[in-house]
Amino acid sequence: MNGARAERGNDTGGSRSFLIGLGRGAAGAMLFGIPMLMTMELWQLGFYIERWRLFLLLVVNIPLLILLAHRIGFERTSTFGEACRDATIAYGLGIVISAAVLVMLGDIKPHMPLSEMLGKIAIQSVPASIGALLGRSQLGGQSGNDDREDDGEEDGQGGGAVPDEISTSYSRELFLMAVGALFLNLNVAPTEEIILIAYKMTPWHALVTIALSIAIMHGFVYAVAFKGTHEISEETPWWHAFFRFTLPGYMVAMLISLYVLWTFGRLDDTALTQMLMSAIVLSFPGAIGAAAARLIL
């Protein structure tokens, strides 16, 4: 799959690494897609979701995959064209894997109408395609020197093309948070539990949830020392990062939550307070996803 290198290499080596890449993508699609492929509500959404909302979700996924591929696909070496190619492969893998698993689970049968089959596969292909891209980068990194990539910090120049210092632009940081939030949201938003929780909660619960979501987001990235933890330089007060990253991150998580809830038709004919409550509930996993994305990607 590592095109630039694959083309340069000899034919057998090239096609082999391409197949390994495909395998990793498929594994990623499985790994990240299985929770959703085995969720009943998503099967049902496959046939009752409003078609233009599904269409919008499928279209929005395209630039998202391209940007994600550009960011993580081949680490920092890829061109825009390569990112597009990667995104296309990931989307394709997502669709094929979703279809295969749904058929295996007996959720798609020959007598079903075509629109139902397509709807089910289409809605699953979004998280599965994100999973395919993540699988490629997280299950081993680059195909040539993949194993050394992880443990060797001094390996920065070793890969030949990986610069040892890159700047992540602010917009990209927000984008990564959006991807993380979207991914976790797609996992939990279709379930009935989200709205049920929102109905059970009083406004007081909601206030605690907001505070906790923001605290977890900040703690994940700055306080708890995970691998890839962001550091604030000594003389910078903590609230600088809080204002510039954590709060915008929470806002991104809220917006993504609202978008996902709307896509799944959970906001229709609902009062503002109820919308807000569901969004707050969904932003809790969203915030964790957003914070995790900053660390992992």
Place this chain on the structure above:
Amino acid sequence: MTTTANKRHTEVKEPHWIEWATGMVSALVVVATIAWVAYQAWTQEKMRPDFSIAITERRQTEGGYRVAFDIANKATATAAAVTVRGEILDGGNIVEDADVTFDYVPAESKSSGAILFSQDPGARELRIRAVGYIDP
């Protein structure tokens, strides 16, 4: 900006103004959200679900008659498993009745559904009412 050097991320010291602007907007949105929820928490009195039903469509269908309606819940409490019963009355006697159950009728929101009768109510009285619910 975040600078990634040898897999460590360090926030740069002099951020672009746009970062502060985004931060300010986000802070406003978050504070507004919290304020709204807090306002609700203070002012919201404990209410019981309160339904009103409005018929939106009456139509002959194949092998039956459909009466579509909206059910609105004006209270600040959500009701679950709301059973709505439709009855055709002829001079006080129930000629036909049919039930439908809504999973949820959220607070201050409305849901819609339909009851299917086997016959056209015609000029006879048609009564649709909620007969029960559970707290979610």
